[in-house]
Amino acid sequence: MSPILxxxxxxxxxxxxxxxxVALDGVSFSIAPGEVLGVVGESGAGKSMTGAAIIxxxxxxxxxxxxxILLQGKRIDNLRxxxxxxxxxxxxxxxxxxxxTTLNPLYTVGDQLIETMLTHLxxxxxxxxxxxxxxxxxVGIPAAAxxxxxxxHEFSGGMRQRVVIALALCAEPKLIVADEPxxxxxxxxxxxxxxLLKRLAREKGTAMMLVTHDMGVIAETADRVAVMYAGRIAxxxxxxxxxxxxxHPYTAGLMxxxxxxxxxxxxxxxxxxxxxxxxxxxxxxAYNPRCPRVFSRCAVERPELLDAGTTLAAxxxxxxxxxxx
Amino acid sequence: xxAFIISRILQSVPVLLVVALISFAMFAYVGDPVSIMLGQDFxxxxxxxxxADLGLDQPFFIQFAKFVGNAVQGEFGLSYRLSRPVAELxxxxxxxxxELACCAAGVALLVGxxxxxxxxxxxxxxxxxxxxxxxxxxxxxxxxxxxxxxxxVFAVWLGxxxxxxxxxxxxxxxxxxxxxxxxxxxxxxxxAITLGLFQLTxxxxxxxxxxxxxxxxxxxxxxxxxxxxNRAINFGHALKNTMVPVITVVGLQLGAIIxxxxxxxxxxxWPGMGLLFIQSVGSADIPVMAAYLLLIACLFVTIxxxxxLLYYAVDPRLRVSRGRGH
Numbered sequence: 043m044s045p046i047l048x049x050x051x052x053x054x055x056x057x058x059x060x061x062x063x064v065a066l067d068g069v070s071f072s073i074a075p076g077e078v079l080g081v082v083g084e085s086g087a088g089k090s091m092t093g094a095a096i097i098x099x100x101x102x103x104x105x106x107x108x109x110x111i112l113l114q115g116k117r118i119d120n121l122r123x124x125x126x127x128x129x130x131x132x133x134x135x136x137x138x139x140x141x142x143t144t145l146n147p148l149y150t151v152g153d154q155l156i157e158t159m160l161t162h163l164x165x166x167x168x169x170x171x172x173x174x175x176x177x178x179x180x181v182g183i184p185a186a187a188x189x190x191x192x193x194x195h196e197f198s199g200g201m202r203q204r205v206v207i208a209l210a211l212c213a214e215p216k217l218i219v220a221d222e223p224x225x226x227x228x229x230x231x232x233x234x235x236x237x238l239l240k241r242l243a244r245e246k247g248t249a250m251m252l253v254t255h256d257m258g259v260i261a262e263t264a265d266r267v268a269v270m271y272a273g274r275i276a277x278x279x280x281x282x283x284x285x286x287x288x289x290h291p292y293t294a295g296l297m298x299x300x301x302x303x304x305x306x307x308x309x310x311x312x313x314x315x316x317x318x319x320x321x322x323x324x325x326x327x328a329y330n331p332r333c334p335r336v337f338s339r340c341a342v343e344r345p346e347l348l349d350a351g352t353t354l355a356a357x358x359x360x361x362x363x364x365x366x367x
Numbered sequence: 368x369x370a371f372i373i374s375r376i377l378q379s380v381p382v383l384l385v386v387a388l389i390s391f392a393m394f395a396y397v398g399d400p401v402s403i404m405l406g407q408d409f410x411x412x413x414x415x416x417x418x419a420d421l422g423l424d425q426p427f428f429i430q431f432a433k434f435v436g437n438a439v440q441g442e443f444g445l446s447y448r449l450s451r452p453v454a455e456l457x458x459x460x461x462x463x464x465x466e467l468a469c470c471a472a473g474v475a476l477l478v479g480x481x482x483x484x485x486x487x488x489x490x491x492x493x494x495x496x497x498x499x500x501x502x503x504x505x506x507x508x509x510x511x512x513x514x515x516x517x518x519x520v521f522a523v524w525l526g527x528x529x530x531x532x533x534x535x536x537x538x539x540x541x542x543x544x545x546x547x548x549x550x551x552x553x554x555x556x557x558x559a560i561t562l563g564l565f566q567l568t569x570x571x572x573x574x575x576x577x578x579x580x581x582x583x584x585x586x587x588x589x590x591x592x593x594x595x596x597n598r599a600i601n602f603g604h605a606l607k608n609t610m611v612p613v614i615t616v617v618g619l620q621l622g623a624i625i626x627x628x629x630x631x632x633x634x635x636x637w638p639g640m641g642l643l644f645i646q647s648v649g650s651a652d653i654p655v656m657a658a659y660l661l662l663i664a665c666l667f668v669t670i671x672x673x674x675x676l677l678y679y680a681v682d683p684r685l686r687v688s689r690g691r692g693h
Contacts, residue, residue: 097592099588099591099592127591127594127595127596127597128594129594130591130592130593130594131592131593131594131595132594135592135593136589136592136593138585138588138589138592140585143584143585143586144585144586144588144589145586145589146586146590146604146608147586147608147682147683147684148607148608148681148682148683149604150683157595157599157603158593158594158595161593161594161595161596161599162594193683193684195683195684206589209589209593210592210593213593213594
């Protein structure tokens with residue numbers, strides 16, 4: 043099946059007074075119809091930036107400096123603002139992190155739903171009004187027929203995120219870019235919202251790019267996962283393999299730092315040091331100064347994604363494995 | 368809603384009483400009305416008679432209660448200078464000031480808001496920079512200077528517009544309007560611009576900064592992510608959110624426009640309340656000054672009430688939802 047979304051060698055730059063910062067470099071991945079791709083990484087690894095680039099809403103002065111983004115085989119990274127606007131909401135829905143600030147406080151949730159549908163779908167206001175209620179029901183808001191006239195401040199955080207999900211899905215996009223959709227919510231609410239998002243995506247056949255730093259959410263929700271580090275993909279593969287059998291030392295370190303539930307550990311493993319700033323990304327593999335398995339080639343040459351058996355990992359260890367074999 | 372209005376009106380009573388006290392105090396402390404009314408030659412008997420006649424021999428709070436009682440009925444006594452009822456004088460002058468103030472506020476809003484929106488949306492454009500430079504002039508030049516400059520250019524050099532007065536007015540009942548005649552409208556232009564210019568630049572700068580702030584908000588980003596048109600985002604979502612602070616300032620400024628029309632009215636010899644007030648100050652015409660002070664206080668209180676009600680209409684978060692759960 044041809045992918046819904048294909049990102050090829052994406053490069054995002056931020057021109058600043060002190061030179062150009064490369065926020066994303068050589069990012070490539072694809073998402074199949076109905077598939078959930080998890081994107082994890084530390085803060086500043088470029089997860090959200092990738093999402094913003096796909097929906098065409100990079101904060102200026104950030105800009106796509108190279109590569110391609112294809113939606114159903116058609117390039118969307120070079121569209122004019124107004125052409126891209128028609129794709130946003132209609133083809134690609136977006137969910138943001140903080141539901142307390144993503145809804146306009148001065149409009150009822152019904153008005154915001156109706157406005158979105160009327161912008162994208164050839165339906166009458168009366169139909170849109172009816173569908174707004176249906177959508178609120180679908181995302182599990184009780185007494186939807188009355189609540190459609192409520193303002194955002196009359197909902198709790200979890201309920202607001204449900205409204206945001208309804209808004210992202212109401213024009214029936216084929217792809218959802220969910221940027222940390224549960225980070226701002228209570229832990230008890232997180233599971234509900236993720237379950238809802240997963241169920242709706244499956245019912246509607248919507249593909250999803252789920253950006254988060256919560257490995258638990260990824261393990262539960264995603265089909266495949268991409269691990270990002272310093273603006274690049276370190277490893278990408280089926281979620282089970284990446285979690286159980288990571289091939290990139292960074293992924294391995296990341297997984298070791300998550301407390302296991304099935305046994306007691308005295309001390310969690312940690313990765314020494316911090317992710318480099320964009321202005322000081324080391325030569326070669328960006329992870330090499332922190333990598334426990336670093337060797338001479340790592341500091342010189344940057345590894346592309348290499349076949350590491352079950353996953354793809356950007357690590358020279360796997361190049362060696364291939365030549366040895 | 369109704370309870371809210373009632374409570375706001377009750378809250379304003381103490382404010383008005385304090386202002387009334389101040390205006391009343393003027394009678395006692397700004398000059399001696401008795402000696403003003405008696406003139407140069409008088410006997411002690413005449414003096415005592417007048418004091419008794421005016422009720423000035425009564426205790427302070429009785430005098431004050433009488434003053435407030437009369438003021439509520441619109442009775443402020445006779446003007447010292449013109450020997451006519453103060454209420455009549457003010458009613459005669461009020462239309463001129465109100466028409467001027469409304470035009471000034473209208474100019475300030477109709478020009479200031481769009482300019483603010485434009486400079487907020489396109490902060491880097493050349494036109495925005497021009498607007499900002501212009502606004503700096505509006506904010507920093509004193510009103511009288513702007514008035515005099517406008518007179519110099521449009522009345523003296525170009526001769527397009529009159530430099531003083533209201534032109535021909537037409538009476539509608541007790542209301543004299545300048546809108547009915549060409550000369551009345553022409554006479555209104557320069558004073559209205561003079562009076563409104565400061566407010567215009569203030570509104571423009573306020574709308575601009577609010578707009579820039581709101582455009583950075585998450586809900587605007589989300590509105591873009593929903594693919595709404597620029598028009599819907601800028602004018603539906605952004606502008607509406609900038610309106611709450613703008614309403615406050617515009618409300619207060621409208622009060623200020625009416626209260627401080629004094630300078631503009633003086634420059635243009637505009638026969639309004641401000642000119643009446645300044646002339647009264649010149650001749651220590653205390654009844655007129657007291658009445659003017661109270662009137663302006665009433666006006667501010669009323670405008671504040673209207674502003675509060677507008678908030679209520681614009682921002683749903685202020686409508687306290689009783690009984691509606693979360």
